[in-house]
Amino acid sequence: MVNSVIEEQESLNLFSSTQKVIQIALKKLGYSNEMYELLKAPLRILTVRIPIRMDDGSIRIFTGYRSQHNDAVGPTKGGVRFHPEVNEEEVKALSIWMSLKCGITNLPYGGGKGGIICNPREMSFRELENLSRGYVRAISQIVGPTKDIPAPDVYTNSQIMAWMMDEYSQIREFDSPGFITGKPIVLGGSQGRETATARGVTICIGEAVKKKGIDLKGARVVIQGFGNAGSYLAKFMHDAGARVVGVSDVYGGIYDPNGLDINNLLDRRDSFGTFSQQFQHTITNEELLELDCDILVPAAISNQITAKNAHKIKAKIIVEAANGPTTIEATNILTEQGTLLIPDILASSGGVTVSYFEWVQNNQGYYWSEEEVEQKLAKVMIDSFDNIYETAHSHKVDMRLAAYMVGIKRMAEASHYRGWV
Numbered sequence: 001m002v003n004s005v006i007e008e009q010e011s012l013n014l015f016s017s018t019q020k021v022i023q024i025a026l027k028k029l030g031y032s033n034e035m036y037e038l039l040k041a042p043l044r045i046l047t048v049r050i051p052i053r054m055d056d057g058s059i060r061i062f063t064g065y066r067s068q069h070n071d072a073v074g075p076t077k078g079g080v081r082f083h084p085e086v087n088e089e090e091v092k093a094l095s096i097w098m099s100l101k102c103g104i105t106n107l108p109y110g111g112g113k114g115g116i117i118c119n120p121r122e123m124s125f126r127e128l129e130n131l132s133r134g135y136v137r138a139i140s141q142i143v144g145p146t147k148d149i150p151a152p153d154v155y156t157n158s159q160i161m162a163w164m165m166d167e168y169s170q171i172r173e174f175d176s177p178g179f180i181t182g183k184p185i186v187l188g189g190s191q192g193r194e195t196a197t198a199r200g201v202t203i204c205i206g207e208a209v210k211k212k213g214i215d216l217k218g219a220r221v222v223i224q225g226f227g228n229a230g231s232y233l234a235k236f237m238h239d240a241g242a243r244v245v246g247v248s249d250v251y252g253g254i255y256d257p258n259g260l261d262i263n264n265l266l267d268r269r270d271s272f273g274t275f276s277q278q279f280q281h282t283i284t285n286e287e288l289l290e291l292d293c294d295i296l297v298p299a300a301i302s303n304q305i306t307a308k309n310a311h312k313i314k315a316k317i318i319v320e321a322a323n324g325p326t327t328i329e330a331t332n333i334l335t336e337q338g339t340l341l342i343p344d345i346l347a348s349s350g351g352v353t354v355s356y357f358e359w360v361q362n363n364q365g366y367y368w369s370e371e372e373v374e375q376k377l378a379k380v381m382i383d384s385f386d387n388i389y390e391t392a393h394s395h396k397v398d399m400r401l402a403a404y405m406v407g408i409k410r411m412a413e414a415s416h417y418r419g420w421v
C-alpha cells in the first residue's frame with residue numbers, strides 16, 4: 001500500500017514518468033543504457049526573464065523557457081504555452097513528448113517546447129503583445145526556421161503567433177514565415193491548422209471504434225475541456241452522428257444522456273474555452289470523467305485519470321487529446337479493465353502534423369487547399385495508428401508503450417548514425 005502511494009505520487013511528475021517509459025521502450029528495442037542517458041532529458045533548455053511595462057505603468061518580470069529535446073532528426077518543433085502553472089519540469093517533459101510525436105508521425109523534426117509563467121486572462125491585448133515580442137527577443141539566438149520552430153499551445157493563438165513572427169522577422173531583417181506555425185492564413189498559416197488537433201483525434205476515434213466493434217453513429221462521447229481541441233472535436237463527433245453527452249471547462253461540466261446541443265455550446269463559449277458558468281445544473285470535472293459513455297476524451301490538462309479514479313471510468317475507449325491526462329498506474333488499471341487507451345503522443349499529433357505542412361508550404365511559397373491538407377493528415381494519422389496498433393500486438397504491450405517504442409526509435413537511430421551514441 002505504501003509503495004503504491006509513493007509510485008502514484010512519483011508518476012504525477014510528468015518528467016520522471018516520461019523518463020521511466022522511455023527507459024522501458026529503449027530496452028524493449030535493444031538499445032544500450034547510453035542511448036537512454038542521451039534521450040532521457042533535453043539537450044538544451046534556456047530560461048529567460050522578460051521585463052514588461054504593464055498598463056498601470058509598473059514593470060513586471062516574467063519567466064519563460066524554451067526546451068529543445070533532441071535535434072538529431074532535424075530542427076526542433078513545439079508549442080509555446082502561456083499559463084500560471086508553467087514550470088521547467090513540465091516544459092522539459094512536453095519537449096520530449098514532441099520528439100515522440102514527430103517520431104510517430106515521421107516528421108523531419110525533434111521535439112521542442114516553450115512556456116511563459118503568466119495569466120493571459122488577466123492581461124490586456126497590449127501587455128500580451130509586449131510579452132510575446134519580449135519572449136522572441138529573449139530566445140531569438142536559439143530558434144529559427146531551420147533550428148527550432150514554435151507553435152501555439154495552451155492559451156496561445158494565431159494572433160500571438162503573428163506578433164512573434166513579426167518580431168522575429170524584424171530582428172532578422174527578412175520575412176520569416178517559416179519561423180513559427182499556427183499563424184493567421186494571411187500571414188502564411190495553413191488551411192486546416194486551427195482544427196488539426198481535433199481532426200487527428202477524430203481519425204483516431206474512427207480507427208479505435210473499428211477495433212472495438214462500436215458504431216460511431218449514436219455512440220456516447222464525453223469530452224473534458226472545450227478549448228481548441230475539445231470544442232472542434234465536439235463538433236466533429238456531433239457531425240459524425242455520435243451523441244456528445246458531457247462536456248466541461250475549468251469550472252465544471254454539463255451532462256445530458258440524450259445528447260447536448262453542441263452548436264449552442266459553441267456559440268456560447270468564450271476565447272478561453274469556457275461556457276459552463278452560463279448553466280445552472282452542472283457536474284464537477286471528476287464526475288464528468290466517470291460518466292457512463294462509450295468514448296471519453298480528456299482534452300484539458302494533465303493528471304486527470306489517476307490510480308484513484310481509473311477503476312471508476314466506464315468508457316470503453318479513451319482517446320487522449322490533452323498531453324499527459326493519464327498516469328502510468330492508471331494506464332495499467334485501464335489496460336487490465338480492457339479499456340482501449342489511445343495515448344496522447346499519437347492522438348494529439350494532428351496539430352504538429354499540420355504545423356509541419358504549414359512549414360513546408362512556407363518554405364516552398366506554394367499553398368494547399370483545405371481538402372489537400374485534410375487528405376494528407378488522414379493518411380499520416382491512419383498510418384501512425386496502424387503502426388502503433390501492430391507494434392502493441394507484436395510486442396504484447398499496451399498502446400502507450402508501443403507509441404513510445406515507435407516514437408523513440410527514429411531519434412535513437414539518427415543519434416546513432418550521427419555518432420552521438
Ligand code: NAD
Nearest residue numbers: 155197225226227228229249250273299300322323348351
Ligand atoms: P485551450 O486553452 O484552447 O482549452 C483548454 C480547455 O481546458 C478550456 O476549455 C479550459 O476551460 C479547460 N481547462 C483548463 N483547466 C482545466 C481544469 N483544471 N479542469 C478541466 N478543464 C480545464 O487548450 P487546447 O489547445 O484545446 O489544449 C487542450 C489540451 O490539448 C492541452 O493538454 C494541450 O497541450 C493539448 N494539445 C493541444 C493541441 C492544439 O493544437 N491545440 C495540440 C496537441 C495537444
